[in-house]
Amino acid sequence: MKHRQLIVARALVAIGVGGLLGCGQPSQQASSSEASSTAALCAEHSIPNCPFCSPAVVDALGFCREHGVPEAVCTKCRDDLEAAFRAESDWCSGHGLPESQCEACNPGVLDKWRGMAGQAAATPQASGPCTEHEVEDCPFCFPAVIEELGFCKGHGVPEAVCTKCRDDLEGAFRSEGDWCEEHGLPESHCEACNPGALDKYESSQAAPAKDTDEPDFAVSTVDSPRVRALPSLACTTDSSVVRLATASVADRVGVLVEEVQRRKLRKVLEAPATVAYDSRSHARLAPRAAGTVVEVRRDLGDEVGAGDVLMVLDSAALGAAKSELLQAAARVGLWEKNSQREGALFEKGLSTEKDSLGAETQLVESRIALAAAEQRLANLGLTKDQIGAVKENGEASSLLNITAPFSGVVVGLDAVLGELASPEVSVISVADISRMWVMVDVDQAEIRLVERGQPVLLTVEGWPGETLGGRVTWLSRDVDRRTRTVKVRAEFENPEGILRAQSFGTARIVTRDDKEAVLVPKGAVQWEGCCNVAFERNSPTEFVPRKLRLGYDTGDYYEVLSGLSGGEVVVTQGSFILKTELQKGSIGAGCCEVDYLNE
16 A cells, blocks of 8 residues: 555656646656656666656656556556556556556546646647638648647557547548448548558557657558558648659650549459359258158159149058048038037927037037148148048048149159158259359458349359359358358349359459449559559649549559549659659759649
8 A cells, every 4th residue: 555655646746736747748847858867767667767766757758648647657558567566566456457547446546637637638739620621630631730649559540530539530531531431430440441551550659759750650561452551641742743854854754644534433353153042942842741652743854833743642641631531521510410400499499408509519519620630631731622622522542742832843853662751851852943043152351342232243164155144132141160251142043044053153243333433544553652642744844643542453443532533644654753753852863853832
C-alpha cells in the first residue's frame, strides 16, 4: 500500500494536482535538457521515460485520450511499464492494469486526471473547423493534424482519421467516396476488404516521434500489392506540378500520352465448379412398405412422366391394409342399418334409448376405423381413386406400385427381380435434368463480391469452347473448414443435356457487368512512394500528378475509383521519368523544374 501511495503522489505532482505543474501543459520549471534526460534508461526500473524516477515525463508526454490516463503511465500504450508497476507492487492481476488506474477495483481512482484530460481536449489545434467537411481538425483539409494528434494505438490508425474515436468523421469520409458500408469504417482502414490497408501506418505506430517534415505513416510498406494501396491523406504530391523547359524535352525523353477512357466494364471472379442435380426435382424413391420386386418397368435413361409406374412390388403389408379397409367398410354398412332400425323402434316405443344410443356409438366407431384404414392405404401410396376402387370392387391385391413424382429421367436403378426392398433403401431415382445446379467454391476473401442474381458463365470438361449461362441463387453461410471456401449455387437451364451431375468445370461469376468505369492505362500508373499517381498533361510543358485509388485490373487498364473522372490526357511512356524527377524535387540539368502549387 505504501508503494501505491507513492506512485499516486508522484503522478499527482507530475500532472499539477498540487499546483507545481500545469494540467497537461509543459512545465515552466522543467528545462529542455531536463526533459530530454528522461528518455534515458532509469537505473531502478531500466526503462526510458520512467514516470517513477522522472515524474516530469508525465507532463512532457501529454495525455492518452484513448485510455484516460497520462501517456507516461499508460500500460496499454507502453508495454514496457508492467514490470515497473509490478516492482512498485502496483498491479491488478484481475484486470491487467495498475491498481492505481483500476476503476473496477477502486472506483474514482482516475478522477485525479480529469483536469489533465480536459486540458488536453482543449489544446488548440493548427486547423480548426473546415468549410468543406464541417468537422474540427479535418484530416482532408489540414493534413498537418494527422501528425499533430498522434497515433491511436487502440485502433491502429492515426488519431485524426480514427472514425471509432471520432464520430464526426464518417460524413467527411463518405463525401470523399471512402466508406465501407459492410464493416462500418473507411475503405482505407478496412483490412477485411483490403488486406494490408493498415500497413502504411506501421512506421507511425512503431516510432511516433520523429523530427521530419512528413508524418511517418505517409510511407507505405510494399508487402501488399501497391495497386491496392489507398491514397495517403497526408501526401501532398498532387499539390505540385512538373514543368519542362521546352516542349521538345518531352520528345527527347520519349513522353507519350493517352486519354483516360470512360466505358463499360465487366468484372468476373473465376472459381472451380461442380455440376449437381437440382435437389427440388431429384427424387430417390423407396417403397412405402417392405416387399419383393416382381416387375421393373423402367430402365436407366428412360424418360418418365408424373405418375408413371416405375416398379411393382409384392407387399404383404399392402394386402393386409386392403383387407382391413374392406372389413371396416362392411362394418360401417352394417351399423348404419342397425342405427336406422334402432332409431325407428325407439320412436315407436318398441326399443329403449340405451339401445338406440348404443347403435349410434357403434356406427361412429366403425366410421373412425374406416377412415384409419383409408389413411393407412394413402400412406402406402394409393390415391383416393385407387382407395375408392378397393372399396367398390373388393380388390385386395398385394401388388404395390412405385410411381414417378414428376416428369424426368431415370438416373438410378438399384433393385433386381426377386429382391426384397424395404422403406429404408431407395430402389430407383428420377431427376428433371432440364435444369441443373452448379456448386461453385469461392475463396473466402472474395465472397464479399458475390451476390444473388449475378450472371455466371460456365465451361465444363468434355465441352471445350462451349459456354453456358446461369445466375447465382444461393450463398452458403458456412466456410469450409479445410479449403476456406464458401459454396455458391448457380442455376442453369439444360435443354440439350450438356450438363451432367458430378462433372467439373470453371465458373466465372460476373461481379460487375456493363457498368461505366474510368479506365487508365497501366503504363500511366506510377508508385510515388506512398500513393499511386498518374501525370495529367495540362500543356505540352506542364504535368500535374494525380493521386489515384485503383480498382479492378482489366489486363491493360486499371479501374480508377477516385483521382480521375475520364477525358484527361495522361502520360503513359515516360511517366517513370516524371515520377523520378518529382521525387528528386528538381529535374536534371535545368531542363525542367518542380513547383508546389500551395506555396
